[in-house]
Amino acid sequence: MILRRWASRIRTDDRAAYTDYVRRTGVSDYGATMGNLGFQMLLRDLGDGTTEVVTLSWWTSIEAIKAFAGEDHKRARYYPEDDKYLLEKPEGVEHSDVVIDGM
Numbered sequence: 001m002i003l004r005r006w007a008s009r010i011r012t013d014d015r016a017a018y019t020d021y022v023r024r025t026g027v028s029d030y031g032a033t034m035g036n037l038g039f040q041m042l043l044r045d046l047g048d049g050t051t052e053v054v055t056l057s058w059w060t061s062i063e064a065i066k067a068f069a070g071e072d073h074k075r076a077r078y079y080p081e082d083d084k085y086l087l088e089k090p091e092g093v094e095h096s097d098v099v100i101d102g103m
Contacts, residue, residue: 001037001098004065006076007054009087012045018053018085019043025079030057035064050087058098065095 010018022041030039039057046052059065065073076093083089 001101002059002062002065003096003098004057004059004069005054005094005096006090007052008090009046009050009052010085011087012049012051014085015043015051021081021085022055025081026055029068033064033068035060035067053086062095069093 019041026041027039030036037058037060039055042052042054042056044052044054057068059068062073069075069077074092074095076090078086078089
């Protein structure tokens with residue numbers, strides 16, 4: 001199993017709107033991609049008017065990730081309205097092999 005991790009920041013005031021936006025875009029794409037084992041979005045207020053956003057998704061293989069993210073699977077995948085919310089758009093994501101699964 002492979003964990004894909006992406007992180008950025010939004011304005012704290014945009015928490016609800018951004019969450020709704022991700023439900024309409026990324027959630028359906030994750031769920032529709034063969035080989036996706038699940039996903040989560042985490043929010044953490046940083047106390048300075050911004051909130052960290054982290055998405056975690058679990059995959060069966062690099063090929064499954066490529067079906068979601070494209071051939072350059074190490075690049076972040078963005079949607080048309082992301083510029084409205086994201087304060088930064090990192091180019092890359094992190095992939096880690098899951099070697100112990102406590103579930």
